[in-house]
Amino acid sequence: MIVPDKELRVKVNEDHITMSIFDTDSPKANILFAGGVGIKQSFYFSFIDFIRNNGYRVFTFDYRSIGKSRNRDIRKYDVKLSDWAEDIQSAINHVRDEYDGKFIYLAHSFGGQIFGMLDAQPEKSIFICSQNGYYKYYKSPRKFYLMWRFLSPLLYSILNYFPGMRLGMGQDLCKASIKQWKGWCLQKNYLMDDEELNIKNYGEYTGKIISYAITDDEWGGINAVDSVTSWYENADTVRIKYIQPIMVLKK
Numbered sequence: 393m394i395v396p397d398k399e400l401r402v403k404v405n406e407d408h409i410t411m412s413i414f415d416t417d418s419p420k421a422n423i424l425f426a427g428g429v430g431i432k433q434s435f436y437f438s439f440i441d442f443i444r445n446n447g448y449r450v451f452t453f454d455y456r457s458i459g460k461s462r463n464r465d466i467r468k469y470d471v472k473l474s475d476w477a478e479d480i481q482s483a484i485n486h487v488r489d490e491y492d493g494k495f496i497y498l499a500h501s502f503g504g505q506i507f508g509m510l511d512a513q514p515e516k517s518i519f520i521c522s523q524n525g526y527y528k529y530y531k532s533p534r535k536f537y538l539m540w541r542f543l544s545p546l547l548y549s550i551l552n553y554f555p556g557m558r559l560g561m562g563q564d565l566c567k568a569s570i571k572q573w574k575g576w577c578l579q580k581n582y583l584m585d586d587e588e589l590n591i592k593n594y595g596e597y598t599g600k601i602i603s604y605a606i607t608d609d610e611w612g613g614i615n616a617v618d619s620v621t622s623w624y625e626n627a628d629t630v631r632i633k634y635i636q637p638i639m640v641l642k643k
């Protein structure tokens with residue numbers, strides 16, 4: 393079993409997130425890894441350990457209400473997905489304040505989607521399958537339309553939370569999180585169509601982005617990843633790399 397070298401709490405407003413550190417001697421850089429919606433940080437530990445073994449110090453964390461950052465009944469949380477930008481920013485601030493050296497932001501899915509809402513964005517970022525979550529980008533759009541339009545509202549109205557674990561969709565989500573996610577997934581431009589959000593930083597980001605797309609991703613392939621990458625229209629370098637399963641199997 394892979395375990396981090398250190399675990400600590402990082403304050404976010406009146407709450408906290410639990411951060412894990414995978415350390416190494418003389419690291420090439422400090423990497424903060426931000427995961428997807430409803431996915432515990434421990435899911436990524438094998439991947440993070442691989443990065444650490446290649447000479448990087450890696451930090452990751454659970455968003456508020458998820459995994460080790462959940463400290464009360466899920467029904468007692470009132471945190472939106474957009475609020476998790478504060479979690480990421482707090483994690484970035486901690487790494488930069490406590491550790492010297494080059495900094496890289498590495499994100500899967502949601503971590504790249506929400507990147508444009510950060511107050512202080514890193515100069516170099518790598519996105520893995522950070523896709524527009526609009527249901528028509530999914531491999532099975534009808535199934536997901538029914539889930540977002542009918543099933544999820546029914547469940548969170550009855551249960552006062554979303555039972556993601558029972559549905560095989562990651563961790564349970566509080567009502568505020570699933571309601572916002574549902575709204576985004578039913579809009580063509582996803583969170584960019586949310587009038588309550590301040591999205592000006594997306595167009596103002598001038599750092600470097602490398603974005604990876606996996607061609608058979610059920611949650612959105614090449615076009616969905618291209619869509620998110622286009623939000624960062626003024627990024628210095630935007631390179632999209634496509635990974636086909638056959639490429640991995642040959643190695």
